[in-house]
Amino acid sequence: MTEIEKQANKWLILLHSGEASQQDIQAFKQWLQVSSCHVETYRHAESLWRMTRYSESLYTTHTTRSSRKSTYMLSTMATAALLLIACVLFFQLQPVSPMQGERLLTTDVGQIQTFTLADNSSVTLGGDSKVSVWFEEAQRSTRLIKGDALFDVQHAPQRPFVTYIDDAQITVLGTRYDVQKRPYQNSVTVGHGKVNVANNREEVSLTPGQKVNLVTNKIGKVSYVEPDFFAQWKQQRFAFSHHTLEDVVSVINRHNLTPVRIATPTLRTLRVTVAFSAVQSFQVLESLAQQYEFDIKKTPSEILLF
Template identity: 25%
Template sequence: MTPTVYSDAMRDEAVAWFVRLQECDDETVWLEHQDWLEANPAHAAAYSAVERLWIESDDLPQLEAAEPAAEVIDLSARRAARFGRYRYWLPAAAAAAMVGAVSLQFERGSGETYRTGADATRVVALADGSRIVLNRNTEVTVHLARNRRAAELASGEAAFDIRHEADRPFVVAAGGREIRVLGTEFDVLNDAGAFGVTVRRGLVAVSGTGGTAAARLPAGTALLRPPGARSDTVSRANPDDAFAWTHGQLVYADRPLDAVARDLARYGGGTVSVDPALRDTRVTGVIRIGDPATLDRQLEQLLPIRIEQHNGQRAIVPARH
């Protein structure tokens, strides 16, 4: 595919938009930005290049729950040099308060609920042109009303590809958080106490907890809060890894074994415990999604572990020598 060419003027407009949106809490401005993106494919290409430059220019720091929302940091010399004359301030942790979260208020029982079991994923095409792919053991309820669109991810994982509608933003509720979008593609995990969002295209805002500011995630970044954690971690991410499950694979890059165990439980049913001696084990590799025995066998090939069965439950323990 031939890359879309954009002019220097379009690049300057894209940078100007990027700067403007960092501290913007006016939804009208976000809608104007979306209209600008859709007016010309070159606009979207230029803006994506600016986002990519920002992501690649430095590591994103962690979002600590104790950080005050008003704290700001200046751009590093490296970023300032790469952005040339566009020097500006950004909120702490490269994430600022975005448009106010919209509380999901629908009548009990309204909406359409979609579920999957342990044996297959499911693709749901919505009436507005959006698309949701449900991972295994996932439940999502979708509400499409005249003036709002929303989805509630009760459990599991789902990939969202949301069609832009200027008068109807889309909000996803999951794990006590809200993810607000105008038109983008992202993955949401809400499983066994773990919460995560990975953005493939566009930009989303994830509501904070305990009075903390919302986190703004551009394409190529992910937010994760493991079970029991007190703060979110925002980092660069390969979206293709997060979406690999839609193609029948699980891709891990230095992930904790506990996280892999949660995946095994979701795909195979029951619970999967991890021996305390393996708590610090990290996993890097690719696993093909299949039945529980196939998943277990592949993990045993990746690591010096074995998976035992006890009364229908599985336990990951060190391999015998």
């Protein structure tokens, strides 16, 4: 659990306890205004709380008169807090009710597909990838859950387009950018336009040809990518420079039907440098095994590295 998630949970407990003071509410408003990451994380915690409360109501069948009275009072206080927070969110931060429900976009292993969104923006997903999309009046939001995504965003100055990935968020008005999610390291690369990348500690602006790597609570140094290498996963070509073997294997597994499994835990963090196409996956693993002195075994159901 990230630090922001811990903070969101603390606010959730306080607000639903019915004991929040005016000073607490003001502090909560200030916390929300620090970053849209705070808003998104709190809303997610709120959704989970609602689901849990509903589940509990399914099996709670008997209460005493006193407990019912207590529950009613707590419910009333929590509802009042919720209404107050709703007003804060609406008037201060404007994360208004969704114009349309959340949409989940997915691809199968080895599949690359382009999806058109409600605003005529598009997102192209790499193999075995997943993105959630939800649009609001003031903001267009997406979250990369797994894999690779190339966003081609329609320009809308009054309605930012935001992509969330782990503890970072990417904000644009209209541009083209590539986001890749890996076990140990994510990345953002800009094709054209301007992109803002931020987490709860730092922020950086990227222009065409620039790239940053993302690890937990840290945005790496800006590097540069040749136009020919931008989003080359669309051609099922991949390049890794000093990445973990697990990052490489995660990509191979999203583009090949025979899964690769790292059987020796210490191999997961082995740093490798390699470039290959999806059709060369087994050959490149054999080459890495020879270069870095580990074993490889191919069975009918999987490829083992140990």
